[in-house]
Structure formats: structure tokens, C-alpha cells
Amino acid sequence: MKWINLSALFLASIIAVPAQADSLADSAANPATNPEADRQALRNLYQQKFPNIGLADFKDGVYAIDAKMREQWLELEDFPPYEIAIDEGEELYNTPFANGKSYADCFGDDPGIKHNYPLFDQARGGVVTLEIAINECREENGEAALPWLVGELAQISAYMAYNSRGKNFDIKIDSPEAVAAYADGKQFYYTRRGQMNFECGSCHQQKVGQMLRAERTSPSLGHATQWPVYRGRWQYVGNIQKRFQECNIQVRAVPFEAQSEEYRNLEYFLTYMSNGMELNGPGSRR
Amino acid sequence: MKNLWVFGLIIFSVAACDSQQQAVDTAAEKPAAVKAAPVVAKVAETQDFATLIQQAEDLYTQTEGVKHAWTINLDRLKDARLAAEAGDMDKAVANAEEAIKLSRLALKQAESEKTQWRARVPQ
Numbered sequence: 001m002k003w004i005n006l007s008a009l010f011l012a013s014i015i016a017v018p019a020q021a022d023s024l025a026d027s028a029a030n031p032a033t034n035p036e037a038d039r040q041a042l043r044n045l046y047q048q049k050f051p052n053i054g055l056a057d058f059k060d061g062v063y064a065i066d067a068k069m070r071e072q073w074l075e076l077e078d079f080p081p082y083e084i085a086i087d088e089g090e091e092l093y094n095t096p097f098a099n100g101k102s103y104a105d106c107f108g109d110d111p112g113i114k115h116n117y118p119l120f121d122q123a124r125g126g127v128v129t130l131e132i133a134i135n136e137c138r139e140e141n142g143e144a145a146l147p148w149l150v151g152e153l154a155q156i157s158a159y160m161a162y163n164s165r166g167k168n169f170d171i172k173i174d175s176p177e178a179v180a181a182y183a184d185g186k187q188f189y190y191t192r193r194g195q196m197n198f199e200c201g202s203c204h205q206q207k208v209g210q211m212l213r214a215e216r217t218s219p220s221l222g223h224a225t226q227w228p229v230y231r232g233r234w235q236y237v238g239n240i241q242k243r244f245q246e247c248n249i250q251v252r253a254v255p256f257e258a259q260s261e262e263y264r265n266l267e268y269f270l271t272y273m274s275n276g277m278e279l280n281g282p283g284s285r286r
Numbered sequence: 287m288k289n290l291w292v293f294g295l296i297i298f299s300v301a302a303c304d305s306q307q308q309a310v311d312t313a314a315e316k317p318a319a320v321k322a323a324p325v326v327a328k329v330a331e332t333q334d335f336a337t338l339i340q341q342a343e344d345l346y347t348q349t350e351g352v353k354h355a356w357t358i359n360l361d362r363l364k365d366a367r368l369a370a371e372a373g374d375m376d377k378a379v380a381n382a383e384e385a386i387k388l389s390r391l392a393l394k395q396a397e398s399e400k401t402q403w404r405a406r407v408p409q
Contacts, residue, residue, distance in 0.1 A: 041408040190403040192395060195356045195388065201406055254355035262353065 033183040035173050035272055042273050045205065046221045058222035059280050065209050066216055073284070082158060082230035082282040085237040089159030092152055097141040103156075106137035112163030115170050115279055118268045120178035127181050127264040130157055131239060148258035149242040154228045158237050161228060161281030169224065169275045171268070185269030188262055194253030203247075215286070224271040226283030237282060240267060331375040338382040339366055345389035354396035359388045 043055055053064055063070040093111060096102045107113055117130035134156055135145040146153040173182050192199045203212060204220040227240040234242075241263045245255035256262040342363060349355045366381035 038407065045408045186407070187403055190406045191399045192402070193354060193399075195358050195391075197395065199403065199406060205408070249357060252357045254350070254357050254360070256353075 033179050033186070035179065035182050038186065039273055039275055042221055046219060049208070050219075055221065056277065058219050059225040059274075059277050061222060061226060061283070061285070062209075062216050062218035064222070065219060069216065069286075076284055080230075081232075081284050082228075082237050085155045085158040085228075085230065085282060086162045088152075089155035089157070089162075092156050093159050097138070097143050099141050101141050103134070103137055106133070106140070107160075110163065111160045112165075112167060114157070114161050114164035114281070115167040117171075118264065118271060119172065120175065120181055120268070122175055122177065125177055126261065127268045129241075129259065129264055129267055130160065131241075132259060132264075134160075148239065149245075150234070150236055150238045154237045154239050157239060158228050158282040161279065164279045165281070167279055169271060169277055169279065171272045171275045173268075173272060181265045182269050182272060184261075185265035185267070188266045189269055193248065194251030196251040198251040200247065220270070220273060222274055222277055224267070224274040225277055225279050226281045226285075228281060229283045229285050231284075232286045240270075328375070331379070332370075335366075335370055335375055335378050335382065338379060338386070339363075339370070342366065342382045342385040342389065345386055345393070349389050349392040349396070352393065352396040354392045354399075356388055356392050359385050359392065362388065 046053075046055060046058060050065060057064040060070070060073075063073045093103050103111070114130055117133065118127045120126070121128045131148055131153055134153060135148075139145055146156075173179055189200045192202070201220065203210075203217045204223070208217055208219050210217055224240065228237045229240075229243070230237045239258075241258045244263050244266060245258070248255040346355065346359050346363060349359065362381045362385035366378050366385060369375075369377035369381060
């Protein structure tokens, strides 16, 4: 018995030493993550790159930086293609579950709560997106979860986004665990992936506004404000993580699962970069 | 390698037994050896390919493990398997080798990006 204890201790000590050395090295190279400083730095970057555009205007995505595209977009907004999705989402939202309860029992009287999502749930130790909250509400009330990226879930979020219009993002990162999730999303964002060896910022920060296969790349500031989005190419309304997958595939990286930890943390980081900005979803894009 | 030759020769000798007439006609050693060569090569190729595709798939799994899998790698693995099924071993081997090369690059990317990403964060 004694022998086993001693050898276990010995093993533990040789395992522990490198681990400790590793984390020391890491914290030396990794100054404490400061989300607010990151957000300010990003805003400064856009101020310098586009001195003639007000920072609040970046809520309109690529239409903030291209006057001609903006004109076409505003015309389209007269008969917005996402309108049907809002109507369908409203009906879904207000239809009681089989048990007689409804979404309002989960979310309160005002469905306009998108500005608080994603949030970090301390109890479960992870990021909760609006889509997860919607599906959990369903499951708690005995309904099946909906597919993540398109269809009814996107329509319900479209309705909730519509009711959140005009509110400002109020994302909170107020525990070490939340900071860690944010830091993970931040690392994901700036990490080069795929055979093309691009990170998100390659197209949306360094080369922002340049043409890429007949599309002009949109600014990363304000990237979270307009979701879900009706895209001409999709012909329906889809959620932000569908776009994450497409952008990964564009650089020939294998995409991650919708609502995977990777994408949840990425969404948390990206939305925090838009913190304080006005929500204007659902949006329409080419 | 030696085993493969023996295996190939056995296959050839079985085939040779079937056609007595041919064996008589080509009693000389030389044509027999020439005939054996494609069969042996085929067996060797199939064995080589099995090793290669296994290695390619293992490496791909490693790229997934470090979250740096490339879609083009899936294409190459698929092309390799399809070519092998169609009996085009040259193409199968070439695709498996390409997949291995690409996975090594993806792993290198994963390794260097562990630190490189920091330099891109706006300050």
C-alpha cells in the first residue's frame, strides 16, 4: 500500500512539474486577456482605416463602406426579403407548446432579448447562444429541439431580433471562466486555418473592403448586429454560425459543428467586439 | 518485400497450371517471368496502398484532433479510395501521398499558429 502511494506521488510529481512549467511559460507569453481593451483597439483600427465613417455605422456591415451597394441594399429594404421569416417566427413564438406554456414563460413578456446573447452561464461553465436558449426552452417544455442553422429556429430568432432592434449589445464577461471562453474565441478568430492559410481577420480586417470572388469583404466591427440574415444566395434566413461554417470552408478548412464549443466561443468573442452597438436584425445580404 | 514476390509467384503458378497448353508453348523461363511481373506488381501495389491510406487516414485524424483539418484532404482521401476501388493503383497511391503531404502541412500550421495568432490582434 505504502509503495503504491509513494509511486503515485512520484508519478504525480513528474507529471506536475512539466505542466507547471508549461502554464508559467504560457502566462508569460499570454498577458491577462482584457476584452474591453481588445474592443477599444478594434474600434481604433476602424477609426484609422475609415476616418470618414462613424463607428456606429458599421452595424450595416459592408453597406457602411460601399455607397453603391448601400443604395441597392436600401432599395431592397423597402420590401425586405426577411419579412416573411419575422411573421412566421412571430407565429411560432406565440403558439403555445403542447403543455400549454410558451416561449414567454422562458423569456418574459418582451421577446426582444437578443442584445444579451450570447451569455456565459457560470453554472454550466459555457457560452449560451440565443439559439441554445430557444431550444432549451422547447426541451424544458417537452418539445423537440429544432435544427440549429436554418428553418424554424432561424425564424424564431428573426422575430426575436426584430423585437431587439434599436437596443445595444450588452454582452457581459464577468468571471475568469467567461474571460477564458472569450480568449478561446479570440484565439480562434486570429488563427490561420485551411489550405489557404487565412484567419478571419485576413479578410475582415487586413483586407476589409476588398473584392473576393465578386464579394466585397465586410468589416469585423459590427459583424454580430444583423443576425439572422436573409441571403440572396441562400434564399432564406440563416443564423450566424452558418456563416462561420461557410467562411471556414472558403479557406478549405473543415468547418465545426453548429453550436460546438469552438463556434460558441467564437460568437461570444465576435459579439463582444460589437458590444454597445445597435442591433438591426434581421438583415438582408446579397 | 520478399514475401510479396513469393506470394506473386504462387499466384502465377496457380494461373500457369490452368493453361497446360500455354505452359508447353512457353517452356522457356524468360517469358514466364515477364508474365509474372504485372501480377506481382499488382499485389505489391495493393499492399503499399493499404499502408499508405492507413497512414493518410491516421494523419488526417491527427489534424482533426488539433482542430486544423483541411477540406482538400477529405477530397484526396476520397479520390484515393475511389481510384483503388476502380483498380487504378497509380492514381490511388498518388492521392494518398498527396493527402499525407497536406496533413503534414496542416499539422505544421496548427503548431506554428499556437503562438503566431497573437501578432495579429490589433493593439
